[in-house]
Amino acid sequence: MNPNVNADPAELAKFSDLAHRWWDPDSEFRPLHQINPLRLGWIDGLAGLAGKNVLDIGCGGGILADSMARKGARVTGIDLSVKALKVAQLHALEAGTSDVSYQEISAEAMALEHPGEFDVVTCMEMLEHVPDPGSIVRSCSTLVKPGGWVFFSTLNRNAKAFLFAVLGAEYVLQLLPRGTHEYAKFIRPSELAGHCRVAGLDLLQTRGMEYNPLTGRYWLSDDTSVNYLFATRKP
Structure with a gap:
């Protein structure tokens, strides 16, 4: 892998x-x-996906990208995991989802090639897996x-997030494979808000996501x- 690419090889291999x-x-x-209907409804309620040109960064196997296309958006999903992208492409073919396409490209490279091209950009459950989350926010x-x-x-x-998202989800409840998350890479809302300010994005809404085991x-x-979500807008 190109050492200049903002990705952790171990994280890519894991997924x-x-x-x-x-x-x-x-x-x-x-x-x-399980959470996809929640985040899909929240995004659609604010941005109105029908007819919009949408980019999903860190799309993985395409769970969110596919559902946004079914809401009437034209969706491009990007990721650096070739295997995940192949799974996403195969699912789109099998499900007959026509308005979704997938590319192996970084957010930074995509930003160089397609500046100002998308009505909506999503980056969900991804920032805590990259070396430089600020670079991803600027690219968005x-x-x-x-x-x-x-x-x-x-x-x-924070301590609660470590208890719930790492010990609870990975070791006690086994909702996720052990090692899915690295606590040191978690991001406080104040830190993400700072990245957004530097990137020129206005933070309009913050939501949390909770789970009852x-x-x-x-x-x-x-x-x-x-777990938390940010809705931001470019002036």
Whole structure:
């Protein structure tokens, strides 16, 4: 891999090894399938996806990208995991999702090639897996049109997040494979807000995502102490 690419080879290898299980709703990716209706509804409610040109950065196997295309958007999903992209492409063919395409390219390279081209940019559950999240945020700002929306989701960095997202989710409840997350890479909302300000994005809404292990239910709330989402807009 090009050493200048903003990606961790170990992280890519981790998700590449699981690529064949992306679309199994009972696999390691079950939480993504369960939260996808929540994040999809939130994004669509703010940005109105129908007819929009959308970019999904760090799309993986295409769970969010495919669902946004089904809402009427023209979606491009990008990732650096070739295996995950092949799974996404195969699923699109099998499901007949016509308005979605996938490319192996970094966010930074995409920003150089397609500045100001997208109405909506999404970057969900990805920032905590890269060496330089600020670079991704700046690329998102470059890629979106003036007036366009950029959505992020990631994990807060505090004791509660370590307890719930690492010990709880990976070791106790086994919702995720052990080693999925590296606590040191978690990002406080104040830090992400700072990246957004530097990139020229206005933060318009913050939401938290919570989980009840007894009922298996996820929901959006005002509690950003563990999982949280940002809705930003380019002036």
